[in-house]
Amino acid sequence: MHNTRIQQIISLFPCFSSLSAHDWQASDIVTVDSSTKHSIIEGHLLQHALFILQGSVRIYKTNPMGREVTLYRIQGGECCSLMICSILGETEYEASADVESATELLVVPVPLFKQWLDQQQHKPLKQFIFKQITRKVIDVTQLLDDIAFKSIHHRLADFLLQRSSDRSKHLAITHEQLSSELGTAREVVSRTLKDLERRGVLRLGRGRIELINAPLLEQIISIVTKSR
Numbered sequence: 001m002h003n004t005r006i007q008q009i010i011s012l013f014p015c016f017s018s019l020s021a022h023d024w025q026a027s028d029i030v031t032v033d034s035s036t037k038h039s040i041i042e043g044h045l046l047q048h049a050l051f052i053l054q055g056s057v058r059i060y061k062t063n064p065m066g067r068e069v070t071l072y073r074i075q076g077g078e079c080c081s082l083m084i085c086s087i088l089g090e091t092e093y094e095a096s097a098d099v100e101s102a103t104e105l106l107v108v109p110v111p112l113f114k115q116w117l118d119q120q121q122h123k124p125l126k127q128f129i130f131k132q133i134t135r136k137v138i139d140v141t142q143l144l145d146d147i148a149f150k151s152i153h154h155r156l157a158d159f160l161l162q163r164s165s166d167r168s169k170h171l172a173i174t175h176e177q178l179s180s181e182l183g184t185a186r187e188v189v190s191r192t193l194k195d196l197e198r199r200g201v202l203r204l205g206r207g208r209i210e211l212i213n214a215p216l217l218e219q220i221i222s223i224v225t226k227s228r
Helices: 003-012 021-026 081-089 110-118 120-149 152-163 175-182 186-198 214-227
Strands: 028-032 048-054 056-062 068-075 096-099 103-109 202-205 208-211
Touching: 021 110, 048 068, 048 081, 048 110, 068 120, 068 175, 081 110, 081 120, 103 110, 110 120, 152 175, 152 186, 152 214, 175 186, 186 202
Parallel strands: none
Antiparallel strands: 028 103, 048 103, 056 068, 056 096, 202 208
């Protein structure tokens, strides 16, 4: 691996600054795109630790009936906490991963990764790993709280507001994708969207949603939050 590329990676992952030339040569950089569906599926025994250099990967669970729920996303400068736990526990991967956009990965063989964690000079790497696990546990805990205690109107309104921007109020997303994001049935999402459309909050199209009254979405979230 070229020295310039190594320095770019270290700027994104300072915890790798203690790696030797041999460590870098034993690692690799791989690029995958969104056409790579189900690149890692639940039950897979991982052979490599993966660190995201750029791009986005969705981590999700699927129940026996095929319904999905998004656990979290990992992007540049991050790694998957469930992946790390599976590697360290020598267990099968307890989730699935979908590449959402062109993604560049630093790929490290599992034996080498474990060797790094056993060596004192790589203490910053261990600290980074623990922080990643903590952050994603918090994310999943928040997800469980949302599913258990918040109405679908509140969760859908919050999701739509987070995904929209000042420049564009058009979201390219299907009802099926929304159900996977929110961990509920497609029929529930469709019924809720139709209700919001009747209330003048949004306009539905094929594979897209246009927000036409964002303040009302904010009001829905505010009312539900105050009532808790």
